[in-house]
Amino acid sequence: MFTKTLPVAAAIGLFLAGTAQAAGRDYISIVGSSTVYPFATVVAEQFGKTTEYKTPKIESTGSGGGFKLFCAGVGVEHPDITNASRAIKASEIEQCAANGVTEIVEVKIGYDGIAIANSKAAPQFQLTRRDLFLALAAKVPNPDGTQTLVENPYKMWSDVDANLPKIAIEVLGPPPTSGTRDAFAELAMEGGCKTFDWIKEMKHADKKAYKGVCHTVREDGAYIEAGENDNLIVQKLEANPNALGVFGYSFLEQNADKVQGSLVDGIAPEFETIANGEYPVSRPLFFYVKAAHVAGIPGMKEYLAEFTSDKAWGDEGYLADKGLIPMPKAEREQYAADVAALKPLAK
Amino acid sequence: MNNQTASTPPSTMEKVSAGMGRRYARERRFRVYGMLAVTLGMVFLATLLFSIVSKGYSAFQQTYMELEIHFDPEVLGIQDPNNAAQISGADYPGLVKASLRAEFPEVSNRRDKRTLYGIVSSGAAFELRQMVMQNPALLGTTQRLWVLADDDVDMLVKGHIDRNVEESGRRMSDLQIGWIDHFLDAGRMELRFNTVFLTAGDSREPELAGIRSAITGSLLTLLVTLSLSFPIGVAAAVYLEEFAPTNRWTDLIEVNINNLAAVPSIVFGLLGLAVFINFFGMPRSAPLVGGMVLTLMTLPTIIIAARAALKSVPPSIREAALGIGASKMQMVFHHVLPLAMPGMLTGTIIGMAQALGETAPLLMLGMVAFIVDIPGGVTDPATVLPVQIYLWADSPERAFVERTSAAIMVLLGFLVVMNALAVLLRKRFERSW
Numbered sequence: 023m024f025t026k027t028l029p030v031a032a033a034i035g036l037f038l039a040g041t042a043q044a045a046g047r048d049y050i051s052i053v054g055s056s057t058v059y060p061f062a063t064v065v066a067e068q069f070g071k072t073t074e075y076k077t078p079k080i081e082s083t084g085s086g087g088g089f090k091l092f093c094a095g096v097g098v099e100h101p102d103i104t105n106a107s108r109a110i111k112a113s114e115i116e117q118c119a120a121n122g123v124t125e126i127v128e129v130k131i132g133y134d135g136i137a138i139a140n141s142k143a144a145p146q147f148q149l150t151r152r153d154l155f156l157a158l159a160a161k162v163p164n165p166d167g168t169q170t171l172v173e174n175p176y177k178m179w180s181d182v183d184a185n186l187p188k189i190a191i192e193v194l195g196p197p198p199t200s201g202t203r204d205a206f207a208e209l210a211m212e213g214g215c216k217t218f219d220w221i222k223e224m225k226h227a228d229k230k231a232y233k234g235v236c237h238t239v240r241e242d243g244a245y246i247e248a249g250e251n252d253n254l255i256v257q258k259l260e261a262n263p264n265a266l267g268v269f270g271y272s273f274l275e276q277n278a279d280k281v282q283g284s285l286v287d288g289i290a291p292e293f294e295t296i297a298n299g300e301y302p303v304s305r306p307l308f309f310y311v312k313a314a315h316v317a318g319i320p321g322m323k324e325y326l327a328e329f330t331s332d333k334a335w336g337d338e339g340y341l342a343d344k345g346l347i348p349m350p351k352a353e354r355e356q357y358a359a360d361v362a363a364l365k366p367l368a369k
Numbered sequence: 370m371n372n373q374t375a376s377t378p379p380s381t382m383e384k385v386s387a388g389m390g391r392r393y394a395r396e397r398r399f400r401v402y403g404m405l406a407v408t409l410g411m412v413f414l415a416t417l418l419f420s421i422v423s424k425g426y427s428a429f430q431q432t433y434m435e436l437e438i439h440f441d442p443e444v445l446g447i448q449d450p451n452n453a454a455q456i457s458g459a460d461y462p463g464l465v466k467a468s469l470r471a472e473f474p475e476v477s478n479r480r481d482k483r484t485l486y487g488i489v490s491s492g493a494a495f496e497l498r499q500m501v502m503q504n505p506a507l508l509g510t511t512q513r514l515w516v517l518a519d520d521d522v523d524m525l526v527k528g529h530i531d532r533n534v535e536e537s538g539r540r541m542s543d544l545q546i547g548w549i550d551h552f553l554d555a556g557r558m559e560l561r562f563n564t565v566f567l568t569a570g571d572s573r574e575p576e577l578a579g580i581r582s583a584i585t586g587s588l589l590t591l592l593v594t595l596s597l598s599f600p601i602g603v604a605a606a607v608y609l610e611e612f613a614p615t616n617r618w619t620d621l622i623e624v625n626i627n628n629l630a631a632v633p634s635i636v637f638g639l640l641g642l643a644v645f646i647n648f649f650g651m652p653r654s655a656p657l658v659g660g661m662v663l664t665l666m667t668l669p670t671i672i673i674a675a676r677a678a679l680k681s682v683p684p685s686i687r688e689a690a691l692g693i694g695a696s697k698m699q700m701v702f703h704h705v706l707p708l709a710m711p712g713m714l715t716g717t718i719i720g721m722a723q724a725l726g727e728t729a730p731l732l733m734l735g736m737v738a739f740i741v742d743i744p745g746g747v748t749d750p751a752t753v754l755p756v757q758i759y760l761w762a763d764s765p766e767r768a769f770v771e772r773t774s775a776a777i778m779v780l781l782g783f784l785v786v787m788n789a790l791a792v793l794l795r796k797r798f799e800r801s802w
Contacts, residue, residue, distance in 0.1 A: 049750065051653070053735075060765065063739040064573045070741050071495060077741040079654060079750040082760070099650055142538060251763050253770070272765045279531065279538040338483070340491075344573070345765065 054088025054105030075321030125313035135271035147284035155214025195268035272345025425774025575768030586751030593660025602671030638730030653735035674716020
């Protein structure tokens with residue numbers, strides 16, 4: 023009996039739901055990077071609790087996936103803001119423009135350090151970016167000093183640098199789909215790569231080959247892709263004192279009793295050294311706002327104001343408590359002013 | 370055979386008894402292998418359950434601390450106690466801070482004060498706000514109240530932060546531990562049942578995070594799935610089993626249904642993204658779309674189970690019904706369907722349990738999202754329990770580890786109940802002929 027009425031009820035329900043959606047949206051829709059997610063969600067929660075607006079919905083899609091959704095068009099069915107752990111690419115700006123998303127406001131929110139850490143049971147590593155490049159690149163300059171590239175021959179850290187411990191190279195890190203991996207390749211490996219003058223020359227001659235040399239991670243088992251879950255890497259480091267792990271600074275801060283960050287170029291990954299730019303492996307984090315949505319979606323202006331207020335992203339704001347490294351005061355004020363005025367990206 | 374008289378050929382009996390020992394040994398070995406397989410499975414299961422329960426049980430308790438709060442209108446900045454806007458926007462964190470300062474007057478430098486304020490959860494201020502908004506008469510009074518402690522304090526009290534590690538490697542400094550001990554010694558800090566975990570939505574503060582929004586999302590999604598897949602599945606099964614002619618088309622359909630049951634669920638997610646969201650323009654992150662995709666996923670399971678149930682109804686019942694003049698439809702709806710119903714429901718419940726534990730297709734539909742507000746309908750943004758587990762497993766805060774396991778326990782609880790229900794239905798109502 024009820025088998026007859028249920029489909030009818032379901033059909034009516036679907037119809038009503040469809041019409042309700044067309045009416046509009048009363049919450050902010052945010053997509054993007056899983057690195058920015060833990061920070062954006064804190065702001066969203068604060069915003070939801072302290073204002074009359076609904077708590078924004080934040081999806082964790084990754085930076086690239088976020089831009090794809092963000093650039094799909096203007097209108098309530100498309101997200102208002104996308105978070106990114108890298109700056110928007112020219113190709114993405116074009117993609118946006120092709121779909122009518124022309125006014126994009128860029129907001130830098132602060133920095134995130136990438137820690138290269140190992141278990142507290144083992145001695146602390148003192149690395150240079152050059153060491154990291156030599157230990158982890160697929161192809162490295164020939165150890166005999168000639169200007170040729172060979173398959174990475176290094177098995178032990180002591181092969182890379184006699185001062186490093188005599189243990190096998192074993193690094194757990196994120197897979198290529200991760201923004202953290204991109205940043206690690208760009209900041210740490212390329213940083214070390216550039217110290218070879220003849221490779222640096224390549225950058226002008228053949229940029230693609232240069233990137234190929236500097237960014238390609240070896241695949242012979244020395245670098246282990248440990249998945250996107252940084253907690254898992256911490257657990258594995260605890261179990262294996264000989265391994266090093268690559269993950270975001272906030273995980274290092276939370277697990278300071280289990281793992282220690284290695285010094286990179288003599289600088290330890292600490293709040294102060296990342297904030298003042300001394301620690302070399304750190305990257306800026308961003309979010310991008312669709313200016314066309316600011317008027318139509320309730321609470322957009324207020325959300326932006328909350329994010330760019332000193333109690334959120336300031337030196338002692340709640341984002342700093344969660345591990346975000348704040349920008350210098352002048353830069354913060356600059357961005358806050360630009361956001362308030364909705365100053366679009368320069369084309 | 371024909372040379373039986375030749376020199377002592379072994380008789381059949383002798384041959385049999387010679388091999389007997391080996392045959393018994395083989396059988397015993399086989400049994401041992403079977404037992405080993407079962408034991409191994411049980412060991413894995415026990416390890417899994419032990420690791421989840423031992424990590425997760427502590428999340429059902431939470432550290433509360435007693436503070437003496439003086440609802441001072443001056444600290445709050447309320448001039449007019451009848452002004453609702455003033456009460457709502459008042460400085461409630463200030464009350465908590467004032468109370469802590471009164472508790473530890475010796476803390477004077479700015480940095481220490483900041484760490485001191487950190488031992489109380491930021492949720493405490495919202496709780497006070499709630500209280501005053503409900504009862505403005507509290508203004509000016511002094512109350513002893515139990516409020517939530519910060520997640521780091523909670524981890525220390527539960528022993529997840531080791532006091533014996535050197536100070537630099539610990540998330541709590543000796544100073545903070547001193548303050549906490551002050552409360553513990555006075556009996557003003559204790560573990561209580563964690564109601565927040567069951568009644569709140571997601572939060573980035575572990576002590577304020579709960580699974581209610583995820584459970585509501587899961588229920589809404591399952592509601593959509595059930596109300597679509599059950600009628601469609603049963604109708605399809607009845608038609609295919611009772612009415613459809615047997616020809617190449619019905620064979621093709623049958624093969625396809627069996628194939629669909631084995632398609633990885635992520636494929637349904639991609640389909641849902643392309644059809645429901647991109648083509649029909651339905652909202653992202655909504656239980657409606659999630660439920661529709663899960664319907665596609667569970668339909669084959671339900672159809673196959675329902676057809677099996679229909680098949681098991683003996684033909685004599687159909688013939689008897691037709692024999693006394695029932696139409697084919699009356700025969701199906703009055704006699705066959707009621708008898709097949711327990712089997713169909715069992716299949717449906719198992720399909721629902723599958724849908725409840727599903728994450729992969731929902732990744733595509735934007736249900737991997739931070740949802741604080743409890744969803745009120747099928748078009749509100751929502752997430753589901755397994756996705757909540759995935760999101761917490763990826764959070765840096767230590768206190769989310771136990772919450773992840775606790776959420777898994779709740780999910781397993783739901784699954785056990787659903788499967789037990791399926792077994793019960795089968796035991797009680799299924800008839801055998």
